Amino acid sequence: MLFQQIINGLVAGSVYALVALGYTMIFGILGIVNFAQGEIYMFGAFGAILTLNATGSLALAIPAGILSACIVGLLLERFAFRPLRGMHPLIPLISAIGASIFLSSLARLMFGPEDRSFPIDFGFEGFNLFSAYITWLQLVIMAVSIIMMILLWLFMNMSRHGKAVRAVAMDSDAARLSGINVNRAYVIVFLLGSALSGVAGILMAIYYNSTSPGMGTLPGLKAFSAAILGGVGSIPGAIIGGLVLGIAENLGAAYISSNFKDAFAFIVLVLVLVIRPRGILGSGR
Amino acid sequence: MSVYIFHILIMTGIFAILALSLNILAGFAGLVSLGHAAFFGIGAYLSSLLMINGLGFIPAFLLSGGITSILGLTLAMPALRVKDDYLAIVTLGFGIIMGLVFLNLEITGGPDGLTGIPPVRLLGKPLYSKPGFLGLVSGILALMIASTWMLKNSRIGRAWAAVRDNDTTASFMGINVYYYKTLAFIVSAFWAGLAGSLYAHYTAYINPHTFGMHTSIQILSMAVLGGLGSIAGSLIGAFLLTVLPEALRKLADYQDIFYGALLVALMVFRPQGIMGRVKITDIFGRKS
Numbered sequence: 001m002l003f004q005q006i007i008n009g010l011v012a013g014s015v016y017a018l019v020a021l022g023y024t025m026i027f028g029i030l031g032i033v034n035f036a037q038g039e040i041y042m043f044g045a046f047g048a049i050l051t052l053n054a055t056g057s058l059a060l061a062i063p064a065g066i067l068s069a070c071i072v073g074l075l076l077e078r079f080a081f082r083p084l085r086g087m088h089p090l091i092p093l094i095s096a097i098g099a100s101i102f103l104s105s106l107a108r109l110m111f112g113p114e115d116r117s118f119p120i121d122f123g124f125e126g127f128n129l130f131s132a133y134i135t136w137l138q139l140v141i142m143a144v145s146i147i148m149m150i151l152l153w154l155f156m157n158m159s160r161h162g163k164a165v166r167a168v169a170m171d172s173d174a175a176r177l178s179g180i181n182v183n184r185a186y187v188i189v190f191l192l193g194s195a196l197s198g199v200a201g202i203l204m205a206i207y208y209n210s211t212s213p214g215m216g217t218l219p220g221l222k223a224f225s226a227a228i229l230g231g232v233g234s235i236p237g238a239i240i241g242g243l244v245l246g247i248a249e250n251l252g253a254a255y256i257s258s259n260f261k262d263a264f265a266f267i268v269l270v271l272v273l274v275i276r277p278r279g280i281l282g283s284g285r
Numbered sequence: 286m287s288v289y290i291f292h293i294l295i296m297t298g299i300f301a302i303l304a305l306s307l308n309i310l311a312g313f314a315g316l317v318s319l320g321h322a323a324f325f326g327i328g329a330y331l332s333s334l335l336m337i338n339g340l341g342f343i344p345a346f347l348l349s350g351g352i353t354s355i356l357g358l359t360l361a362m363p364a365l366r367v368k369d370d371y372l373a374i375v376t377l378g379f380g381i382i383m384g385l386v387f388l389n390l391e392i393t394g395g396p397d398g399l400t401g402i403p404p405v406r407l408l409g410k411p412l413y414s415k416p417g418f419l420g421l422v423s424g425i426l427a428l429m430i431a432s433t434w435m436l437k438n439s440r441i442g443r444a445w446a447a448v449r450d451n452d453t454t455a456s457f458m459g460i461n462v463y464y465y466k467t468l469a470f471i472v473s474a475f476w477a478g479l480a481g482s483l484y485a486h487y488t489a490y491i492n493p494h495t496f497g498m499h500t501s502i503q504i505l506s507m508a509v510l511g512g513l514g515s516i517a518g519s520l521i522g523a524f525l526l527t528v529l530p531e532a533l534r535k536l537a538d539y540q541d542i543f544y545g546a547l548l549v550a551l552m553v554f555r556p557q558g559i560m561g562r563v564k565i566t567d568i569f570g571r572k573s
Contacts (some may be wrong), residue, residue, distance in 0.1 A: 091552050094505070094552050098544070098550075100549075101548070105545060106542055208411070270379065273367050
């Protein structure tokens with residue numbers, strides 16, 4: 001029972017971690033909270049399922065989903081955040097909340113309010129490991145998340161653009177003086193964050209076999225809690241925060257109260273902000 | 286038709302109290318809350334439960350404001366350890382947790398909410414007529430406007446402005462920053478609780494859905510549209526955002542899109558709102 005809950009928590013947590021990476025990178029470089037991250041996640045899932053319905057090909061659907069998430073992310077950066085650069089953080093925060101409402105209601109108009117399930121049966125067979133039952137799908141979700149995280153790490157540490165992004169995060173003026181295209185760095189961060197959230201949205205849409213316009217709101221906010229828990233701005237922190245939150249939520253639902261499952265993430269969030277606002281790995285602000 | 290107009294005016298009045306109460310917090314003291322509907326809901330549930338259990342309207346009304354302000358104080362204690370956008374997130378978390386509490390407690394009626402809430406009783410008679418209720422709401426709103434105006438121009442209001450503009454400087458000048466921020470939470474929660482009480486006895490039915498994040502955002506939109514820091518602005522914001530959606534009933538599907546686009550457009554083009562003289566970017570100071 002305990003082991004099973006931890007496994008379920010790790011699956012949910014690795015998806016939170018993917019979305020949390022988007023939050024943490026955007027916060028690290030722009031100092032703003034992109035509240036619409038959950039909506040990017042939702043558009044990723046819709047892009048995939050609509051393409052799948054139209055073409056029947058999963059190989060086309062997944063890139064289409066990631067692409068739609070990236071497009072939404074780029075539009076957000078251009079219209080809701082770029083004009084507000086350098087302002088007090090509350091201004092982009094309110095703008096981001098507006099963008100999040102705008103996108104989820106736009107999705108409701110475009111795709112209808114009903115829940116859509118995947119036309120493909122992915123199967124939920126699995127195997128027993130000690131006392132827990134793990135499905136292949138759960139294993140795939142964790143594996144994909146880990147691969148995405150490794151790719152992100154390689155990009156940030158090994159590539160030219162990744163180094164430019166890190167330089168801008170440290171000091172955007174100094175980065176500009178040394179010839180780095182700061183605008184391009186912002187765009188790259190939004191692209192990466194959106195792609196990760198899009199992948200997370202597709203994985204979760206398959207896992208729960210449901211896609212709806214409101215599906216991004218709660219995971220988005222929980223991933224945000226995960227980013228804060230790990231320490232905003234820290235990439236390993238976002239991953240640890242996501243996993244800890246996923247496990248805490250599942251254990252809380254199993255042993256305390258399943259009605260309050262969604263509350264645990266926010267109780268953790270409030271406690272972290274009050275006790276240690278820097279988070280587990282944060283370097284302070 | 287006239288009944289309908291009275292209904293709209295009553296809702297405008299209730300939302301004006303809410304928008305103004307958020308303005309005390311966000312516009313005067315610089316503490317943006319994204320969970321204001323939680324206070325609204327606490328007031329509504331408290332007042333309903335007190336009256337269902339036999340209390341008169343006036344004690345239930347005052348107690349709902351009083352107890353909500355005590356809860357405002359308890360939220361302020363942990364929340365004020367952080368500021369700016371972090372504070373906004375803590376209040377958002379508080380709003381979501383309270384929403385789940387309303388949804389899952391037995392005493393609040395769970396997802397079905399509370400029905401058969403007794404009407405307002407004044408001088409021993411129940412108040413059913415809409416014009417009469419409008420009179421009550423207007424009276425309370427007038428009282429609130431007067432007291433808020435006096436507060437704004439008092440020592441307390443000036444201390445809030447100092448804390449909002451720069452809390453470090455304010456503390457160097459001998460202002461107890463923590464005390465004034467907490468006070469803003471208490472006053473704001475008090476009025477939001479009263480608004481909740483009025484709403485509950487007016488509609489006679491409440492459910493958790495009304496007090497969710499959607500309403501928090503609606504209240505924030507009103508305060509921001511009118512202009513943070515402006516009393517008249519909150520009234521105008523509440524009026525416009527209650528009347529416009531009614532006028533555009535046919536476009537009900539587009540309402541949320543409108544709210545979302547409005548917030549983004551306001552922040553990009555006119556962050557000071559309709560009545561604001563200065564940009565809130567200047568009010569809050571630029572990010573260093």
